[in-house]
Amino acid sequence: MITIDSLTKRYGAQLAVSDVSFSCTPGTVTGFLGPNGAGKSTTLRALVGLATPTSGTATIGGRAYRDLPNAGRQVGVLLDAGAQHAGRTGREVLTLAALVLGVGQERVDEVLGRVGLAGKPAAKRVGNYSLGMKQRLGLAAALLGDPQVLVLDEPANGLDPDGIFWMRGLLRGFADRGGTVLLSSHLLREVEAVADQLVVIAGGRIVARGSKQELLGGRGTLVRGPDRVVLERALRTAGIAVVPGEGDGLVADADPLAVGQAVAAAGAVLTELRPAGGEGLEELFRSLTHADGSQQVQEVAA
Template sequence: MILAEQLSKRYGRTVAVDGLSFAVRPGHVTGFLGPNGSGKSTTMRMFLGLDRPSAGRALIGGRRYDSLRHPLREVGALLEGRCAHPGRRAAHHLLYLARSNGIPARRVDEVLALAGLDGAAARRRGRGLSLGMAQRLGIAAALLGDPPVLLLDEPVNGLDPEGVHWLRALLRRYAAEGRTVLVSSHLMAETALTADRLVVIARGRLVADSTVDDFVAGAPSLEDAFLRAVAG
């Protein structure tokens, strides 16, 4: 489970996250929604130990990320698609990550094939990857440790329609296997197709934590329900 408990983050006088509490449970694809500047990215960075909370706790499986001995085997994360060194081949990038987390080298070939990057694509260097290929590599890295938790920020960015369809099916399959999946996105139509639960924040505070159906009830679409919820 992913858990935020009275989570806050301040940068000087600016409050990015303000007393945020919610839980993301296994067995669901949970969409993480909010306007620009709402605190979504800051919250995800605190879950991954990249930002230290000013107050409260950000826990994954009851522990802080920086306490995990082999983090890639417990949490798969994507915050930025272009994560590979520009001079390193795609396969070598994943092999380095695998070795650093005690993951068998054969898993590299498995996730490259799963992400559609086997063959010639695996030998391309980071600088030679298109935006979509770089995004697929970032997703492959998140899947590398076969983790029980996935935490992805705008994962369909740069993917073509076939890639979006592949990722949607993958996330729903992972949730059906009892894993915990949190996906941040600005794409309301895609979130409506992929997620079955939502956490919505605005101005660093929780606005909604519910099923998609309950959140949309009485509104023409998820987009309309979202705009209504974050107004003001």
């Protein structure tokens, strides 16, 4: 369980994050999203003990990362795939990490195979790795201690499409086995594909949080027909509020059954009737992070 509670971090006069609060529960992947400079990295660094909050707390299982005994056995962290010794081989990097964590060589072999670096890639020096290979090695290091929590910043950066698909399955499988994943990424489509929960940050503040289904699902019912004026009149007569929808559609503030009954009672004709919304994560992200600074938190209880 990851809990960020009223986290605020200042660097001198600069306010990096302000009153940030959200949680990540076991068995879920939480997508942590925001534009550059929004405060994502600062939040993650505070969570794993690399930055000290000015106020508020960031805990894992109710304890600060620094207070966890042998933290790498409980929390796998990947914040910078390039932060590895370029002169060592991939196997050497993991072997040294295994010695620190107190895990055996068999675990090194296991994670190398799991991330696709077994055999010749493991014997190459990290300085000769591609960015995608460095990401895989970073994920191997995060998984090495067999943790229950993963904290990942841009883990798909540099991966090819097959690699991204592989990573999606790895994270989904980790969560489905009861693990907790906090994932920061600019690849919105991939986050949408794997995440259960979404947290969006802009200007150092949380502007949306909740389940993916409810944040992206929209509200109301979209209706279309050959005569928009007749449809609108029928709905308003039934006491159902209506606003313009996409294209020539209308969005009615009622469920599809109530909308269909109102339209049928008026003898109007429908060509489309479905739940409104569903524009996707990219549209939600743009609407929340391109505001003029007057954002209000959009929160949906999971």
